[in-house]
Amino acid sequence: MSVVVLIRSSYGNCRRAVAQILDFFQLPVDGKTVLIKPNALRASEPEEGVCTHPAVVRALVEEIKLRGARRIYVGDNPGMSAYGSNEEAFRESGLLAAAGPHYVNLGARTRMVDLPPQWGVRVAVSELVLECDVLISVPKLKTHGLTGLTCALKNSYGFLPGAQKAELHRRAGNPFAFCELMVDVFAIRPPDLVLVDGILAMEGNGPVARTLRYLGVLAGARDAVALDRVMCHIMGIPLEQARSVTAAAERGLGEANIQRIQLIGELFTVEDFRLPPAYGPGAEPECLRAPRGGDLGSRFDGILPRVQIELCDGCAACVKACPAGALDLRGGHPTVREEACIRCFCCQETCRTGALALRGN
Ligand code: SF4
Ligand code: SF4
Structure with a gap:
């Protein structure tokens, strides 16, 4: 059974919560090469809530060190070229200081990987993602205008450096297809553990909105699909609107049925959590199901x-x-x-x- 752990925490005391999650899942990192992948979407101050908070990454690096990892890397591929350089995104967000000597430009070394044939394209994937022994994904919990939420599944889209992300958006052509494509990228290397920064979440017009919501929760799971399912519950996104979650579950990548997810900690829903315009009450799930390249459907149109x-x-x-x-x-x-x-x-x-x-x- 998939397990999701929810721990109440602040940035000031998050190290204890990070240690509890690592202890719970007993991730074997001793002697291993560990890649920690935060969401470093673009250069932005920690207070903007666009990137994973540096306090969470710092705590994770310290705890992984204590547990005897042989090598630790901290890296991500920020958005597109127009988003600024890799190092700039890490510096401004405080992630460079949090990573210390473990920072790596994840886009520096890549390997070509086939996506499923319907996309008709090979993608450059960061080599460390493919080579590490242990991958820990550390997403920021945010709304996302296209996919509803950005959390565990979407964080893996950062396996891809540079402008190809935008080109894949163009190939997908609509939200439904993009969610499927995102799951194909996730499936290249599912993480061994996901640790979500849900302390200061983003609501409204994410993933770069200026509307933040204090939830005060750190969440952990080995099953990224179960974790995103639980986050949908917290944000009030119905499962039928979370196409990335259902697509991943259909492919056997994890559990989307909340009745079959064991929860450690208190599950809650933020009733008035603000969702992006195409999501939430009254949205027709069919709008996500438009044929690839066809009309997007009423809500997105x-x-x-x-x-x-x-x-x-x-x-x-x-x-x-x-x-x-x-x-x-x-x-x-x-x-x-x-x-x-x-x-x-x-x-x-x-x-x-x-x-x-x-x-x-
Ligand atoms: S909308 Fe934003 S990104 Fe576009 S030109 Fe204006 S300031 Fe620049
Ligand atoms: S939302 Fe429309 S205008 Fe904006 S980047 Fe995408 S295609 Fe271009």
Whole structure:
């Protein structure tokens, strides 16, 4: 039976909770090469809640050291080229200091890996992901405009360095297909343990919204699917809207039935947790099921990234990041061509000023 551990914690005392989770799962790290993979989406301050908090990563590094790991690496592939360099993302988010000498630019060495044939593409995967003895995924709990949530499954999308992430968005073409593709990337190397930073979670227009919600929970599991299922419960995302979770369960990668997940700790739901525009009460699950390359379905059709001109400095990072070429810079600000937009929301992730928000018509 899959087990998910929920521990109440703050950043100030998270080392104890991290140790409890490691003790519970008895992860064998003695003499092993361990890769710790936080979510380092882009250069941002820890208080912004965009990346895994450095206190959690620092605690994990210290605890893994104590448990006799031979080598420890801490690394991720931040978003796309427009998101800034790997080291910059780690430095600004405090993760570089937390990782200390264990920091590694995960994108520096890669190996080509086949994805399932329907994607018609090979991808460059960070070699350390494939070579490490033990992989510990340390996601940040956030909402995500495209996938509903970003947590254990989505954190593995960071196996892929650079601009290919955007190209895969274009190939997927709609939210349903993207969730399937994301699971295919996850399946390249499922983590041995997932430890979620759910202390300060993100709600609303994630994954870069300025709306944070204190949940005060660290969660751990060996089964990433079960863990995401439990996080959906906490955030109030119905299972039928969490396509990444159901797709992963259908492929035997983990448990999505909450009745079959053993919970250690108190399960709760935050009743008024704010979800992205396409999710939550009233959303039709069918909208995610549009055929690949076809109409997105009513709920997503009405949602577009919209620019708030007073916040936009005209940097054009969003234009460079758009995999569909749907953004033009006119009059110093981007405009979205609705017919070309695939609703991947990469532009929103890229914008450092918060000028792009997802809005319904
Ligand atoms: S405009 Fe934004 S949401 Fe639309 S395709 Fe481009 S990056 Fe994706
Ligand atoms: S919307 Fe954001 S990313 Fe795009 S040009 Fe304006 S400030 Fe730059």
